[in-house]
Amino acid sequence: MDAVPRRRPNVSSDNPRSNDGVESRPQNESTYMSPSDRGLSESVYDSPELSFWIKSLVIIFIGAVYVCSLRHSCTINVKKQTFELLHFSSDNARVHLQRVTSLGPRPAGSNANELSAADYLRRELLNIARIATHSGMKVEFDEQVSNYSSFQTGFHVSAYNNLRNFLLKFHATFLSNCHYDSAVESPGASDDFVSCAIMLEACRIFALGPNNLTNDLIFLFNGAEESILPSSHAFVTQHQWAKEVSAFLNLEGAGSGGRLMVFQSGPGTDSEFLVNSYSDSFAQPYANVFAEELFQSGIIPSDTDFRVFRDFGRIPGLDMAYTSDGYCYHTRYDTESRISKECLQSTGEDIVTFLRQIVKTSAWTRSVYFDVLGFQLISVPWRLWKLFDWLLLTLSVCWLLYDRRFNSLSLDWIYFRRCNSVFGLIFAYLLGYLTHHYGCRMSWYSARYNLVGIYLLPFICWFFWFFTLLTNIPNGLCVICFKSSGLFNKMGWVISRKTNNLLIERDFFDAALFVIAFHMLVFDLLNSPAGFVSTIWLASILFGRVMYQLTAPNSLNSVRWTFFLVIPACLFWHFYFCASVVEFFIPVFGRSGQIIEPDIALSVCLFYLISPITLLFGGMMQCSAGNASRSLRLILLNACISYAVLVHASPYGFPYAIPPTSSVDDPTFSPRLQRIAIFHTERRFRDLADSEHVTSNDSFISILPLDVNDIRFLKPHSYPAAIPSSLFSYILQDDNLPNDNFGGLTELVNASSIPCNRSRPYCGTPSLYPYIHFLDSFYQIPSPPHSLKPTARLIMLSRTSLNNPVFPPDRQAVNLTFSIVSGPPLTHLLIRTDTPSVRLFAWSFNSSSPFPIPIPLPKKRDYPGPTGAHYFVYHVNAELRNHSQVWTQPWTFWLCLDFSTDVVQPHVDLAAAGIYVHDQFTSCNSPVLKEAMSRLPPWVTTMSGCSSYEHYRFLLK
Numbered sequence: 001m002d003a004v005p006r007r008r009p010n011v012s013s014d015n016p017r018s019n020d021g022v023e024s025r026p027q028n029e030s031t032y033m034s035p036s037d038r039g040l041s042e043s044v045y046d047s048p049e050l051s052f053w054i055k056s057l058v059i060i061f062i063g064a065v066y067v068c069s070l071r072h073s074c075t076i077n078v079k080k081q082t083f084e085l086l087h088f089s090s091d092n093a094r095v096h097l098q099r100v101t102s103l104g105p106r107p108a109g110s111n112a113n114e115l116s117a118a119d120y121l122r123r124e125l126l127n128i129a130r131i132a133t134h135s136g137m138k139v140e141f142d143e144q145v146s147n148y149s150s151f152q153t154g155f156h157v158s159a160y161n162n163l164r165n166f167l168l169k170f171h172a173t174f175l176s177n178c179h180y181d182s183a184v185e186s187p188g189a190s191d192d193f194v195s196c197a198i199m200l201e202a203c204r205i206f207a208l209g210p211n212n213l214t215n216d217l218i219f220l221f222n223g224a225e226e227s228i229l230p231s232s233h234a235f236v237t238q239h240q241w242a243k244e245v246s247a248f249l250n251l252e253g254a255g256s257g258g259r260l261m262v263f264q265s266g267p268g269t270d271s272e273f274l275v276n277s278y279s280d281s282f283a284q285p286y287a288n289v290f291a292e293e294l295f296q297s298g299i300i301p302s303d304t305d306f307r308v309f310r311d312f313g314r315i316p317g318l319d320m321a322y323t324s325d326g327y328c329y330h331t332r333y334d335t336e337s338r339i340s341k342e343c344l345q346s347t348g349e350d351i352v353t354f355l356r357q358i359v360k361t362s363a364w365t366r367s368v369y370f371d372v373l374g375f376q377l378i379s380v381p382w383r384l385w386k387l388f389d390w391l392l393l394t395l396s397v398c399w400l401l402y403d404r405r406f407n408s409l410s411l412d413w414i415y416f417r418r419c420n421s422v423f424g425l426i427f428a429y430l431l432g433y434l435t436h437h438y439g440c441r442m443s444w445y446s447a448r449y450n451l452v453g454i455y456l457l458p459f460i461c462w463f464f465w466f467f468t469l470l471t472n473i474p475n476g477l478c479v480i481c482f483k484s485s486g487l488f489n490k491m492g493w494v495i496s497r498k499t500n501n502l503l504i505e506r507d508f509f510d511a512a513l514f515v516i517a518f519h520m521l522v523f524d525l526l527n528s529p530a531g532f533v534s535t536i537w538l539a540s541i542l543f544g545r546v547m548y549q550l551t552a553p554n555s556l557n558s559v560r561w562t563f564f565l566v567i568p569a570c571l572f573w574h575f576y577f578c579a580s581v582v583e584f585f586i587p588v589f590g591r592s593g594q595i596i597e598p599d600i601a602l603s604v605c606l607f608y609l610i611s612p613i614t615l616l617f618g619g620m621m622q623c624s625a626g627n628a629s630r631s632l633r634l635i636l637l638n639a640c641i642s643y644a645v646l647v648h649a650s651p652y653g654f655p656y657a658i659p660p661t662s663s664v665d666d667p668t669f670s671p672r673l674q675r676i677a678i679f680h681t682e683r684r685f686r687d688l689a690d691s692e693h694v695t696s697n698d699s700f701i702s703i704l705p706l707d708v709n710d711i712r713f714l715k716p717h718s719y720p721a722a723i724p725s726s727l728f729s730y731i732l733q734d735d736n737l738p739n740d741n742f743g744g745l746t747e748l749v750n751a752s753s754i755p756c757n758r759s760r761p762y763c764g765t766p767s768l769y770p771y772i773h774f775l776d777s778f779y780q781i782p783s784p785p786h787s788l789k790p791t792a793r794l795i796m797l798s799r800t801s802l803n804n805p806v807f808p809p810d811r812q813a814v815n816l817t818f819s820i821v822s823g824p825p826l827t828h829l830l831i832r833t834d835t836p837s838v839r840l841f842a843w844s845f846n847s848s849s850p851f852p853i854p855i856p857l858p859k860k861r862d863y864p865g866p867t868g869a870h871y872f873v874y875h876v877n878a879e880l881r882n883h884s885q886v887w888t889q890p891w892t893f894w895l896c897l898d899f900s901t902d903v904v905q906p907h908v909d910l911a912a913a914g915i916y917v918h919d920q921f922t923s924c925n926s927p928v929l930k931e932a933m934s935r936l937p938p939w940v941t942t943m944s945g946c947s948s949y950e951h952y953r954f955l956l957k
């Protein structure tokens with residue numbers, strides 16, 4: 001058959017596009033078409049009017065608000081509390097939760113964690129074991145105290161000793177894990193003792209059973225998760241029961257209450273069985289494989305015991321966490337009062353049901369999983385989902401070929417569609433950039449509805465302007481400037497200056513279909529289950545379009561019917577999915593440091609999330625009536641400008657919430673506060689090699705803001721500081737500004753950030769965690785020293801030359817052995833070498849790489865000297881002792897270094913960083929620190945304590 005020109009359906013003269021100066025196409029213009037398409041081409045395509053768009057946006061908005069509210073509900077079929085012993089009781093779990101969280105913060109090594117909480121768990125677990133024995137069950141209780149060990153995690157090494165785990169084994173194949181320690185200054189209700197309380201109540205139920213335990217069950221209560229996961233490593237590598245574990249359930253907390261979210265599974269095929277059991281057991285599932293891909297990519301600055309069980313134990317499992325109200329995470333607001341009785345009861349019942357199903361199943365078999373509005377979990381093996389993706393891709397290609405069976409195949413319509421995505425992405429980046437650098441940063445942090453006005457509303461406005469003015473066919477501004485009429489004539493969209501709306505709508509739909517299919521293909525080639533979103537959209541719109549064309553082909557031209565095709569049922573699921581992603585990420589941006597610019601990241605993320613919807617609306621926007629397009633553009637533009645003025649010229653743009661009272665137990669207040677780390681620090685430097693003589697010292701209050709707002713809101717009279725930093729500061733005069741004095745640190749008014757001193761190990765910073773490379777600003781307020789007891793003390797035990805034939809003649813190797821003999825439970829080791837003249841090539845710490853890995857530092861600025869190589873060893877020793885005395889078990893380690901023989905005095909710099917965050921240290925009650933904290937504004941929450949930095953220098957020859 002000869003080549004056939006592109007089919008050009010007629011446009012009836014009774015419906016020209018309004019005010020576009022384009023008349024309908026003459027009926028006698030000859031065009032080849034099949035008989036089956038003749039009726040379709042001769043029908044009328046009614047252009048969307050203004051009322052249609054307004055009603056549609058209102059309906060979508062109301063539906064989005066409703067489905068987003070489903071994420072927080074825990075009111076599903078909650079059973080009335082009874083005295084039946086075999087039922088889960090939230091009252092019993094609440095008692096456990098209240099008694100332990102009332103002890104206050106419980107970091108590893110503190111008396112609250114190592115004595116009080118440990119005694120409570122020991123007593124309760126022994127009672128449960130006694131009950132189980134009377135019930136005729138075989139139960140074993142064990143208390144593990146770890147030996148010394150170390151392991152590589154990220155860029156640093158974690159070392160630990162004397163950590164405590166409690167275990168209860170019923171008849172040990174399946175492991176259920178929680179941790180009973182907490183972050184600094186946090187009571188740790190959601191993170192993570194509520195999980196321990198649920199597990200204690202589950203233990204009681206299983207002890208009273210009868211239960212058919214085909215698979216055995218271990219409950220693990222680990223005592224040092226917040227110290228970068230050492231307790232789970234101690235169990236996996238040192239406990240005799242670890243080899244018997246076939247799968248595990250890890251219970252965590254990244255918020256305060258709400259529903260438990262499954263956000264990690266695997267590794268291996270056994271996770272398929274776990275996900276299916278979760279689907280069958282949880283009445284209100286909340287799970288998403290997209291969250292798993294994000295978490296494992298390292299984008300989120302958090303970690304859980306799941307990684308240790310997976311990487312060091314090679315055990316498959318599920319990772320569940322509370323994510324609602326993530327602002328409470330690791331703050332003093334993480335109290336038991338924020339965990340509702342309904343959520344505690346429903347979560348406990350679901351977990352008990354899940355564990356019962358696990359232990360009764362005798363068969364074990366990467367899944368794609370997601371929940372549908374919290375009512376049903378969809379779980380499909382990844383291999384089958386990929387097969388479905390390829391089938392769907394084949395059907396999409398067939399549809400595109402079928403839809404163009406009488407057309408000349410051209411990719412111009414796809415290129416035109418991709419221009420929208422590219423320019424839209426640029427617009428999203430510029431919008432985030434302007435907001436971050438010249439507007440109110442993070443205005444959505446305290447008021448999430450600002451996301452709608454600051455980002456979503458401009459995105460909608462952009463798309464309408466792009467399709468109805470800039471690239472409108474045939475009279476758009478870009479069309480006229482770039483003289484694209486020849487392309488439109490080739491496409492059949494414009495014939496003798498007459499537009500063919502029906503063909504435009506169909507081509508734009510096919511372009512959207514192609515783009516979504518391409519995205520799905522990319523995720524499949526990357527072997528990432530996170531592409532399931534593209535699969536859902538592609539299947540929904542393709543199935544809807546095909547079914548409608550088969551059942552009502554002569555009505556396809558009606559835009560009101562087309563609207564229901566391009567807005568399928570998955571739209572509201574997509575809103576639910578987007579809301580879950582945004583709800584998780586917004587609190588994370590409050591603790592992600594200053595390297596990431598959250599307004600830019602969030603703007604681009606939101607654009608990507610709503611792109612499937614806008615892809616499908618493009619053709620309809622192009623075909624809108626002229627008056628409707630013009631009116632809607634003006635309405636949206638006015639709305640964007642009005643909202644921008646409101647946010648930037650009023651306290652609505654202030655990023656943080658102000659607590660109504662000083663009580664942390666008010667569950668109605670969401671603590672959307674600025675996080676800072678504030679420590680009273682004392683440093684001693686010993687620049688004379690092999691000498692204990694202190695050559696210099698200093699002391700100060702160190703302040704590390706943990707978000708991009710830096711110190712702008714820590715100064716006096718900084719509320720609402722968004723006004724003087726905004727584009728609209730000229731609108732309000734000083735007389736109109738609120739005159740509330742919320743305090744602030746006057747020392748920071750003209751303060752400058754302290755650059756990283758790269759000549760000292762780890763910038764001379766005794767950091768609680770090895771993550772200062774996420775920060776860009778460090779501030780110091782000079783202060784008198786504080787009393788440090790015990791002082792971290794390091795001594796060198798030996799220096800031995802090494803004869804290694806591997807090294808060239810101009811280099812020599814040496815082994816140095818050291819010991820840290822005193823210090824607080826958190827005493828870290830910091831190392832710096834002058835590379836390349838001095839290199840560290842081996843050490844006594846376990847590492848996953850053949851050579852020690854240097855840790856990254858903050859970006860280099862205002863420091864002309866060499867960087868060298870820096871190493872961080874995070875160390876926790878939870879041994880109970882008199883902390884003013886020398887350690888009964890010194891921390892001994894060795895380093896192997898090689899150096900150039902041309903260097904006159906080759907040396908290595910070491911520092912022992914002592915972190916004092918426990919109540920038993922009198923130095924934690926520093927009056928200077930307390931006075932500084934008392935002057936902080938009420939919208940600030942702190943991670944505080946005292947620290948010491950003991951620097952030493954040792955020669956290598």
